[in-house]
Amino acid sequence: MYLFQAFAIIGSLLLFFIVIDFIRRGLLKEKYSVLWLACALVITVLSLKKELLDTVAGYIGIAYPPSFLFLVAFIFVLLINLHFSVVISIFHEKNKVLAQEITLVKNALKEAGIDTAGGAKKDDKGLPNG
Amino acid sequence: MNPHSILIIIPAFNEEASIANVIASVRRCVPGADIVVINDGSTDRTRSIAEGLGVVVLNHIYNLGIGATMQTGYKYAVAGGYDLAVQFDGDGQHPAEQIKDIIRPVLDGKADLVVGSRFLGEGNYRPSIARGAGMAFFSRLVSAILKERLTDTTSGFRAAGRECINYFSSRYPDDYPEVEALVLLHKKGFSIMEVPVTMTERAGGRSSITPLRSVYYMVKVLLAILVDLIKKT
Numbered sequence: 001m002y003l004f005q006a007f008a009i010i011g012s013l014l015l016f017f018i019v020i021d022f023i024r025r026g027l028l029k030e031k032y033s034v035l036w037l038a039c040a041l042v043i044t045v046l047s048l049k050k051e052l053l054d055t056v057a058g059y060i061g062i063a064y065p066p067s068f069l070f071l072v073a074f075i076f077v078l079l080i081n082l083h084f085s086v087v088i089s090i091f092h093e094k095n096k097v098l099a100q101e102i103t104l105v106k107n108a109l110k111e112a113g114i115d116t117a118g119g120a121k122k123d124d125k126g127l128p129n130g
Numbered sequence: 131m132n133p134h135s136i137l138i139i140i141p142a143f144n145e146e147a148s149i150a151n152v153i154a155s156v157r158r159c160v161p162g163a164d165i166v167v168i169n170d171g172s173t174d175r176t177r178s179i180a181e182g183l184g185v186v187v188l189n190h191i192y193n194l195g196i197g198a199t200m201q202t203g204y205k206y207a208v209a210g211g212y213d214l215a216v217q218f219d220g221d222g223q224h225p226a227e228q229i230k231d232i233i234r235p236v237l238d239g240k241a242d243l244v245v246g247s248r249f250l251g252e253g254n255y256r257p258s259i260a261r262g263a264g265m266a267f268f269s270r271l272v273s274a275i276l277k278e279r280l281t282d283t284t285s286g287f288r289a290a291g292r293e294c295i296n297y298f299s300s301r302y303p304d305d306y307p308e309v310e311a312l313v314l315l316h317k318k319g320f321s322i323m324e325v326p327v328t329m330t331e332r333a334g335g336r337s338s339i340t341p342l343r344s345v346y347y348m349v350k351v352l353l354a355i356l357v358d359l360i361k362k363t
Contacts (some may be wrong), residue, residue, distance in 0.1 A: 096194060096304075100202045103168075103188050104209065 004066050008047035016040035035083055039076035043069060134237055136163040137212040138229070139203030141196060142220030146174040153183050155226035156218060163229075166206055167220065170199040176220075201302035204290075208299045215295050217288045224287045228327045232289040241323035242294045243315055245280070246287035251326030260341075264348060268309045271355065276316045280324055283309045287327060294320055303354060306347050310354045317358065 019036045022028035028036075046053045046069060057068035106116050138156050142149055149167070156165055167180040171193035180187045188202055200217060207215040214236055218224050224246070232244045248255040249269075257265060265284050272283045286308050290298060297318060303310040312322060 096198050099191055099194055100198065100205060103190050103202055104205060107186065107188050107206075 005047055005050060008043060008066075008069055012040050012043035012047060016044065032083075032087070035076065035080045039073065039080070042072060042076070046072065134214060135210070135212045136160065136214045136216065136233065137203075137207045137210065138163050138165045138216045138218050139200065139207065140165065140167045140218050140220045141170060141199040141203065142167050142172060142176050142180070143170040143193065143196075143199070144172045144174045144176060145220040145222075146172075146176050146179055148222035149176050149179050149220050150183065152218070152220055152222050152226075153180065153185055156229070159226040160229050163216070164210070164212070166203060168199045168203050168206075170194055170196070195305050197302055197304040197307040200307065201298060204295050204298040204302065207295045212295065213292050215290045217286055217290075219286055223329050225327060225329060228287075229289075231325055231327065232287065235323050235325065236289045236291045240321075242291045242320040243312075243322045244289045245282060245285050245312075245322065245324045246327035246329075247280075247282035247285055247324040248327060248329050249281040250324055251328075255329050260344065264344065267348075268351065271352075272309060272312055275313060275355070275359070276322065278322070280312070280322070282324065283312055285327075287329070306351050309351050310358060313355050313358045 016037065019028065019033050019040060023030060023033050046056075050065075053065045053068060057063075057065040060068075062068045062071070109116055138160065140149075140152060140156070145152075153165060153167070156163070165185040167176075167185055167187045169177045169180065169187055169189045171190045177187060177189060186206075188206060190199065190202065194202075203217075204215060214233055216229055216233060218226070218229065228246060232246045235241045235244045256262075265282070268283045269280055273280050294315065297315070297320070298311070301314065303314070315322060
């Protein structure tokens with residue numbers, strides 16, 4: 001076994017258990033962990049089964065098999081980042097709608113004669129909230 | 131509700147220098163219309179000045195940008211059942227006397243959206259060379275897409291009919307929304323019309339478009355238009 005192989009196995013298993021632990025502790029939602037777990041699993045399998053790594057790397061014409069591991073990891077990082085961008089865009093839209101609804105609801109409350117907390121005080125200082 | 135209820139939407143972000151005059155001029159020129167100021171998280175006295183004048187002020191809890199600010203106005207217009215909404219800048223560059231000119235074609239059923247153009251007729255509006263080139267570029271591009279000649283696609287002085295208000299309340303571009311909104315409307319089959327207007331210099335505040343941002347502006351708007359053409363709506 002090459003040193004790089006041991007390194008890859010330890011690294012990917014570590015990633016796998018960190019992700020599982022984060023889910024267990026509620027730091028990471030399952031729906032955002034799928035790509036991370038898939039990444040850890042694929043790299044673990046490829047580094048445990050050296051013949052498989054050599055075969056696949058050879059098949060697509062990569063002379064030095066370990067660099068195929070880097071390629072796989074890089075593709076996963078790209079996918080995870082793209083996933084984040086999509087999620088951020090969705091949150092951006094939802095956040096905007098939420099803020100607009102708060103604005104309209106606050107106005108409706110004001111028209112009904114209900115003052116929302118601290119509105120008048122903050123207004124005098126010219127602060128944006130209220 | 132009167133037969134043609136009109137709402138003047140005034141987006142304002144730190145416009146304390148001009149907001150009072152803007153509200154006064156709108157009240158003088160279109161006394162029958164309701165006015166709503168959308169305060170997009172101003173940190174100056176915009177809010178207290180507008181509220182002091184007795185108009186409805188909708189306060190965003192933080193700065194959401196011009197697109198979301200206009201859209202809040204359209205949502206308010208839908209909730210209030212207005213027949214017509216006018217976009218009128220809080221910085222004093224739009225002419226209140228000409229609101230009646232841009233709402234007329236909407237009331238007559240000639241168009242769903244009317245844009246006040248600075249380049250139709252004999253206006254004295256002269257943008258800088260770079261800015262003028264950008265404006266001309268977008269006008270040509272949008273004219274080509276709409277197969278209809280438009281001269282001022284970046285003008286934010288607009289009047290929208292009921293259908294248009296409904297659409298904008300559910301979908302409105304985020305930042306630098308003027309050009310993109312036209313493409314979206316066209317895709318949805320709304321009719322767009324221009325009428326000549328004369329705009330004065332800004333009474334206060336600064337344009338949101340600085341030289342550094344203009345490159346971003348061009349790229350963003352261009353990308354948004356191209357994406358809108360292929361996007362399902």
